[in-house]
Amino acid sequence: EVDERVAVLTRDMPATLCVPIARRDRVLGAMYLRSARPPGFDDEDLELVAAIAGVAATAIENARRVAALEKEAERLKSALAVEHTLVGRSEKMARIGEVIAKVARSDVTVLITGETGTGKELLAKAIHANSARAKHPFVAINCAALTEALLESELFGHERGAFTNALALKKGKLEIANGGTVFLDEVGELAPALQSKLLRVLQEHEIERVGGTRTIPIDVRVLSATNRVLTEEVAARRFRGDLYHRLNVVNIEMPPLRERRDDIPRLATHFLQRFASKAGRPVDGISDAAWRYLKQYDWPGNVRELQNTIERAVVLGSSAEIVPDDLPEALLDRGSPSAGAALDLHGAVRDTKIRAIHEAVRQTRNYVEAAHLLGVHPNYLHRLIRNLGIKTQLEHEC
Template identity: 50%
Template sequence: MAGRILIVDDEENMLRALSDVLRGQGWEVEVARSGEEALRHMEKTEMDIVFTDLKMPGMDGIELLERIKEMSPDTEVVVFTAYGSIESAVEAMKKGAWDYIVKPFEPEKVLLTAKKIFEHQALVRENLYLKEELGREYRFENIVGRSEKMQRIYQVIRKVAPTNANVLIYGESGTGKELIAHAIHYNSPRRDRRFVKVSCAALSQNLIETELFGHEKGSFTGAYTRRKGRFEVADGGTLFLDEVGEIPPEVQVKLLRVLQEHEFERVGGTETIKVDVRIISATNKDLWEEVRQGRFREDLFYRLNVVPIFVPPLRERKEDIPLLAKEFLKKYSLEMNKKIKKISKKAMELLMDYDWPGNVRELENTIERAVVFAKGEVITPDVLNLDQSPISGDGGRRTGTFNSSKSLYEREKSLISEVLEEANWNLARAARILQISRTTLYSKINKYGLRRPD
């Protein structure tokens, strides 16, 4: 839809010159010769931008601005003013005008201002769209599962999301703990603030302290600037502590203080910083056993474990496998532009019989890999590769023994090359199929001197 602009001025030459320039950009342009006429236009058609003279007979630009902002808060208003009326222009800015332009001016000045406003409005709309899409993606209704155990989890999410209660999510790796954390956040009053994740298992004791609480310049070797921690970044929102059981005891003390007092100091700092953050944690450990063994503070455990959620492994909710598999098939068929309609009966039986040690994440990787190598409209058993044996060039599993003349180096290089080709050199997809990290894949591409075909 073309942008809509209203020009308000009592000078005919001004209206004609500006409307010609702006219409030349493909925008819809209306003109009004008074504030009263401008309001009549606004009542019939919502405008994106209004350019108005500040001094006009009858209703002046300031009053028109106020009326427009009452009628349509998202409409941006730019005022024209003579050099001697700068104070009035500044008053207009305080009342919500986007900018002011001093007369006399070239029409191109108005053109550039309009372009800048439309770019800003497009960015605002895009951000709102992304927020809405993110909210839809993480609605608890979108956590796939009809089993009784998953239905109980949905009930807990409904009850806990509107509150500020801390939540501790238990479950094996790959069960979808982070998805549940997102669902809680995006169904809470904090949905418009940040959701910040910290992978506690990936950080050493020193790193996790600075990651959570930040540091001051010069607090340790290499601290060349002040850095905000995750608690500050998440202020007003939600902090997700993944694998919280890996936090070392020394840092647990500081974390407990934040939970109790909502305040902390950066590493190397003396300023006390207050924050309002909701904590959602996740662990694949028996955290109470960690408390019994003295590896996790009991008082911290109780602070985190206000509302526990236990996510079952996929092997304990196998009735959800067909639904999950179909969702992943739909997702990756669309992403790879493939017209794969279904999973064969035999292939589905194999999915149901498998124990899924990697849980939902492993099922998703399996379906994605199957979509990559599928040649027809149906997923068949030969492309599932549930035993994780190396994949042949035609997408099926290799059978029999390897050619003994090939070294391990050559076999790995050949396998990686084949998967990269099938994935059209999408590194994220290839890494998931190979079940290695993107960093490891990138390292092996360099190691074997693999290059994307021109």
Template identity: 45%
Template sequence: MSTVLIVDDEKNYLIVLEDLLMDEGYDVLTASSGAKAIEIIANSPVDTVLSDIKMPGMTGIELLERISALDPDLPVILMTAFAEVDQAVDAMKKGALDHIQKPFDNRDVKRAVARAVERRSLVKNIRHLESELGSVWGNIIGKSKAMENVFTLMKRVADTPTTVLIAGESGTGKELVARGLHKASSRNKSPFVPINCGAVSESLLESELFGYEKGAFTGAASLKQGKFEFADQGTLFLDEVGEMSLNLQVKLLRVLQEHEFQRVGGNKDIRVDVRIIAATNRDLKEEVENNRFRGDLFFRLNVVRIDMPPLRERREDIPFLVAHFLNKFCEKLDRPIKEVHPDVMSALYSYSWPGNVRELENVIERALVLCRGDAIMPEDLPLELRQTPEIEAELDTLVSGEKGLAETLDAIEERIIRQALKNAGNVQAQAAKILGISRSNLQYKLKKYGLLA
């Protein structure tokens, strides 16, 4: 059972709010001052604080600041009179979750407290997961065997100068691993400098990596330091290193061997102490065999290799990732915490995730933006995630020639309409809204497919 602490110097408000929230099933604690509230928080578990702003002694905003120092994850809701709206806005900027205007509507209080309690619960779960994984790895989420292997290897190699190659499909979290390795190393006080080798042209990549001297080429009006110099004493992360041209590979190899380089247009050797972490979504061994990547550079980079598993091979991590992204985007979008409908979780488990964790992150953000109820529903997901095995079977019959295009599309449309009706509780107006068509159009299609009761 969740505990709500009510803070107000007016006894009548304390009594009314205590009765209201106890009727909602919460454990309720009360305090008539900010000082008493701090004492309670220090000695008792509290899930949400509901406090007046204008109180003698410690104000609600001062209480908010004290709570943020004691327990930054504890949600605070502030109650304001009409004339204190500017203070409420200031409080929201300082971290208050919500504000309620006095005299309040009981429904507003219930909604605000329910939202705060849900957020508290979700954040607790996230913190527990992060503590189990080890906070040093930051936002790398996973408890699967595949991710345990990744974490084990990261721990062994993190605080060494060894070059690391991170291999895996796009969206699996290669840069997060690189940042985690840097954070856990003795170089963490120095810069982590990332660069995507496939995002720029060969000439620009050379200038970005090594810098250039004044007058090295048209437009080089002044000396510019490159990424290697910026990363001195720190870590340089070469993302998509397999996209690098053979010409640049030679220059990169020299830095790995000699720990020195020359700027473009220069002839002075510059020594650096940089740890290299590279990442690729290609099979570099195959690239070497096809003469698209230098073998000597491959062996220099491939000292320790970390293979990032695709999401389809670590489906047991999906609930933890969903919880993490829900927390992240609810805060970003200032939305109340949403539940996830079981059909949605089923769809997330069943999907193949070609875009891996990055795609899941985008799906959760999209679903929160589109969600209009208290829970993320199947209709909030992209169409490709809502495609059922039955629809895939219909597509197979089209490819095999058993059915023509029109017949196959009709069969798919009928299944989609059936699912929309199911999700809408057989309310046609709601089903039409889900499908994005008029009610009359829906009724025509119901008649066409014999779905009218």
């Protein structure tokens, strides 16, 4: 500073006035004035410029604060938009909220992966609800629930007389969803012929009803979910690679509940309120001991299992609070393998399916008859066998 002043004086330069623009010890900038006319600046000038610098400092700081708040508000708003459907504020869920906000804006296909009960379908609904298609239908189709022929007519519809029971024209779900979103649940189970037809929908944006001759243009957004590793299905040539890439433009992986334990209290409270009011039973809360069990359990069935646990406790409990007695055995003795197995409903269902199929095939030594005995369509039996990975085991029995 001294050098500057000396320079001004000695070289007979015009006078200079410099005032910092500062707020609480933080210098944001400076106001720098030069005067060509003598006698330069006086104390009054200094006071005036200092006052202007003070106002400028406040204005700059406010502008910066507003910019930061606007950015934060934008982030929160996008996360909040899905808050009312997906409960949970763990870091992982917050990130999912941000991804939803981003993908909702466009029409990209999204493949949702994750363990059972993690909220894949709820996530699909949240994407739809936050998209420009929200006012149009959201149509969910479970690709594993029907035989190939039924699923085909369910998806694409059929013309009158297309097959024996086709007494009237029926619109398919893709057509019903026009303008909206189609959610293909368990998309990994789709039979090869339907995979090709779906690929055409994604590429050409048109469908043909079963037994129909004309193509119908449709405008749908496709979301899908699977708890299979689709890349493995592609490698094993059970799933078309080109379809996989079309479906998986964006992948969202729903994290299991045990990897976001912070969400357990909020979810449990949410379900408690919902089921207590549904059951018409006032339940004040959850006892400390019960909380400890809820928080330490691994939740193999994820959010669905937590939801069922709370519903059961509300219905079966008799005290004003949920206490450990109201919780299933499996939760209480953690570490007991038999308890874990008893609660893994999907595992139990899978075991039962395998046992029944083995028995039917052993008795009949023929897949068609075995399917008949089991009361399912042979196509479905084939799909089941493939999905359960028991084909080679069964070949010994056929």
